Amino acid sequence: MGKECDGKMRIGIYGGSFNPPHLGHMAAARAAIDSLNLDRLVLVPNSQPPHKQLPPGSPTPQQRMAMTALTADQLGPKAEVWDVELRREGKSYTVDTLEQAVERWPEDELWLLMGSDMFLSLEDWHLPQRIMELAGICAFARTREDMDRCHTHCATLTQRYNARVQVIEIPDLREVSSTQIRSQLPQGEGMQHLSQQVYGYILRERLYHTHANLAQLSVEELRCVSNSMVKAKRLAHIKGTEEEAVQLARRWGADVDQMSRAGILHDCTKYFPLEQHLAICDRYGFPLDEMERRSEKLLHSKSGAALAEHVFGQVQAVVQAISYHTTGRANMTLEEMILYMADYIEPNRAFEGVEEMRELAYRDLKAAMLMGVEMSMEDMRERNQPIHCNTLEAYNWLKET
Numbered sequence: 001m002g003k004e005c006d007g008k009m010r011i012g013i014y015g016g017s018f019n020p021p022h023l024g025h026m027a028a029a030r031a032a033i034d035s036l037n038l039d040r041l042v043l044v045p046n047s048q049p050p051h052k053q054l055p056p057g058s059p060t061p062q063q064r065m066a067m068t069a070l071t072a073d074q075l076g077p078k079a080e081v082w083d084v085e086l087r088r089e090g091k092s093y094t095v096d097t098l099e100q101a102v103e104r105w106p107e108d109e110l111w112l113l114m115g116s117d118m119f120l121s122l123e124d125w126h127l128p129q130r131i132m133e134l135a136g137i138c139a140f141a142r143t144r145e146d147m148d149r150c151h152t153h154c155a156t157l158t159q160r161y162n163a164r165v166q167v168i169e170i171p172d173l174r175e176v177s178s179t180q181i182r183s184q185l186p187q188g189e190g191m192q193h194l195s196q197q198v199y200g201y202i203l204r205e206r207l208y209h210t211h212a213n214l215a216q217l218s219v220e221e222l223r224c225v226s227n228s229m230v231k232a233k234r235l236a237h238i239k240g241t242e243e244e245a246v247q248l249a250r251r252w253g254a255d256v257d258q259m260s261r262a263g264i265l266h267d268c269t270k271y272f273p274l275e276q277h278l279a280i281c282d283r284y285g286f287p288l289d290e291m292e293r294r295s296e297k298l299l300h301s302k303s304g305a306a307l308a309e310h311v312f313g314q315v316q317a318v319v320q321a322i323s324y325h326t327t328g329r330a331n332m333t334l335e336e337m338i339l340y341m342a343d344y345i346e347p348n349r350a351f352e353g354v355e356e357m358r359e360l361a362y363r364d365l366k367a368a369m370l371m372g373v374e375m376s377m378e379d380m381r382e383r384n385q386p387i388h389c390n391t392l393e394a395y396n397w398l399k400e401t
Helices: 024-033 063-073 094-106 116-120 128-135 144-161 179-186 196-205 220-229 233-250 256-265 274-283 290-294 297-311 316-323 333-345 356-360 367-384 389-400
Strands: 010-016 040-045 079-081 109-113 136-141 165-169
Touching: 010 024, 010 094, 024 040, 024 063, 024 109, 024 136, 024 165, 024 356, 040 063, 063 079, 063 128, 063 196, 079 297, 094 109, 094 128, 109 116, 116 144, 116 297, 128 144, 136 144, 144 165, 165 256, 196 220, 233 256, 233 333, 256 297, 256 316, 274 297, 290 297, 297 316, 316 333, 333 356, 333 367, 367 389
Parallel strands: 010 040, 010 109, 040 079, 109 136, 136 165
Antiparallel strands: none
16 A cells, blocks of 8 residues: 555565676566555665675676666666665674664565565574564565465465565566576676666676677667666656667768767766766866866766767767767767757657757758757756857857858
8 A cells, every 4th residue: 555544654675686686676676566565665785795705707795786776776766775785794684684674764664575485485594583573575476386385385474473475476577597697698698688777887897707898889788888877767868869860860861870879878977976077078188168167067968978989989970979969069060960959859858849840950950950059048048057158159150051
């Protein structure tokens, strides 16, 4: 029932190595949110025993945390990641995590989520009775046989421990383990079991012996890497901008592959903090004026262009298109105008006048550009914001041509 009349929240605690988190984890998490009507889902990456030697290429705890955070972001606003076990020294038990969860959410109803194999061995865990006192138990079952075994065990746990138990059948749950994925990734396989964002993070960090050359990525690989750098809520806009840029490239005779890559990367640094934008631009020698140095909105186009050139090895047409997709400038190239317009009119945009601008962009690109620049300038004036000199120069150039 979710948040009940007494004000309690239902909170799911889903622990795992998440090494890496895969689509099976996401399917189970979504099923738990729906079936238990959870108000919050907390993903808890397990700690690694200090005596255990990890193989080369294994992610650090911080990298597993980052991959799990990407997964939580994709699951939506109800999901979050909690590093309680990664910060715990010495042996780490589930019961300890639940004790801390009760301290954190003392008035709420906790549910511990797990796969069927773990559920059937629950009585062998450290302090199983205390676990079942602290939280309800929710087991994921893939098959009818799993369901039957889990239901039988439910009756046992209820009788012995007065446990709150629920079994969720997920017939389309992928039968894949993180171990299998780790063995497949060095051979260029296994990515079908991962979200784009997690796979992109693995490539970006060169985990599990992937050893990707970031300057020579395919379009699909570049899309994954770029998507791993932004929040999930931005992905629809990025996808729309890429697709619009490709269509405009076909209409106006630009290089389709280049415009696809420009669309993919144009917002890759959108969520970076100001200091990181500045550090990237300074490192790669991208000049900035005073107005740009104070504005993250302006800076993301410059830092994104810097990474496009110096990390992702893109050609200058792509780099310059990204660099000026926010402000425009005088004497814009075809590629620069296409990305500027694609960002403006992609299918998710819904402002007044967008349909007229879309039609115009395929009939008279410069006229559409002028319309877009004028709209941007008017918006800045209404919000009492300064207009960048490049935008003013773009306006004057478009008016004259």
